[in-house]
Amino acid sequence: MASRSLSRLAQWCSRVFMVEINQKTEPIYFSLSSKPSAHNTELGALFGNGKLFSVYALCDDRIQSARSHAQLKNTLAENLPPGCELLDSAAFLPDIKSSLIKGFFLQDNSALSSAERAVTQLQEKGPVGLCVFTYTREENGQYLCSAVAEEPAERERKYYVIPAPAPQRHPSALNIRNSDVFYQMEDAYKVLQECCDIIPESKAVLELVTEQQLQSNNSHDKRFPVVVIEGLDATGKTTLTCSLQKALGAVLLKSPPHCLARFRQHFDAEPPLIRRAFYALGNYITAAQIARESSHAPVIVDRYWHSTAAYAIATAVSGREENLPAVGSEIYEWPSDLLRPSLVLLLSVSPEERLRRLTHRGLDKTEEESQLEINHLFRHKVDEAYKKIQNPACIVVDASPSPEHVLQQVLYLIRSKYNLQTQDHQ
């Protein structure tokens, strides 16, 4: 949708706005109307005092839009004077997929209102297409909204801010398909194709995907079992997968595959749309490797689509754990074009044990894994998302006991399902 058309306030009147005060309480929902509301008290918590405005970075190109949103957040956060609050905001059409536009709501209680100055400077130099709304409180307790738009007529137009009912489904789940989780290789592939001009590494990744697909053994004749080991970091996946490789004479693979290791740090720094497309394509490369290797030996995989989907969904769905869509939602469906493993085991340990192992291990973590430590809510959401994925679903394994005990437990699970002989112990 062209940014100019979106800056017309009227275009926004059909949308509901959501502002999240914090991750633990229900967001505040409001709309814009030509008529005042008799019940404005609910807005008091948000529209309490100070200068209030919301900012949306808009442009037609989804790659540039994703990057502009990330840049906007960094710029606003680094310019926030004490007393200012930067809250996540979004505008959406209730229950309409892909209608979510993410932005920010600023409460600027500072005397200098330097947050407003930061936004004004941004408007002058981009990112492309900023849409800024300002809010004022009238004597009669009504709140008015106006767009700081280019057209003078737009600048004069004011709308009442009125409370809106909470939607049936949490709006953060509206855009997941093909923005956070991909269900066809071609959809992830298109994202990186659109990045080639601004992220040169994308071309190399796409070439590896194409190369692996060409070598893929698509025949579905007899395959040896393919067992995926999943879990949060430091649950013991690497330790267990290495032991399983030895015990079963299996081939050990991982996702993302080794051939993408040199690109990971770069894509981990990109916004979700690009980062998740990268990991999705990593799964397709690993799938091609599984197809080849499982024709002659059992295959053990360290992380696969469950990880990609669970972390993406837990990141995209903001607020409380209950905001995650229920089991059976299409967002948990396995991609129809991605090789399905025979068995997926989800290693589970207590938060205390995981932290002990992390500390003991002392390795650095991705930003997202760091989030797992400081954000119990995020960790619970990842765990819950893992368990909601079906076909195949995860089998939860208590990975708290010793490495040998966990290995024997998992070998028993695999053998009882596949009557797989284990290698004689050397």
Ligand SMILES: Nc1ncnc2c1ncn2[C@@H]1O[C@H](COP(=O)(O)OP(=O)(O)OP(=O)(O)O)[C@@H](O)[C@H]1O
């Ligand atoms: N069953 C176990 N009991 C005690 N310590 C364990 C067990 N399994 C692994 N560890 C130790 O916990 C730490 C993390 O293990 P490991 O690297 O295998 O986890 P991981 O899930 O692969 O982590 P990541 O996903 O971050 O790579 C290591 O120091 C390892 O030696």
Ligand SMILES: Nc1ccn([C@@H]2O[C@H](COP(=O)(O)O)[C@@H](O)[C@H]2O)c(=O)n1
């Ligand atoms: N199939 C995968 C594997 C990983 N990720 C993302 O990478 C992060 C860390 O993975 P490590 O195995 O290096 O610990 C993890 O938090 C995921 O966000 C993925 O998306 N898909």
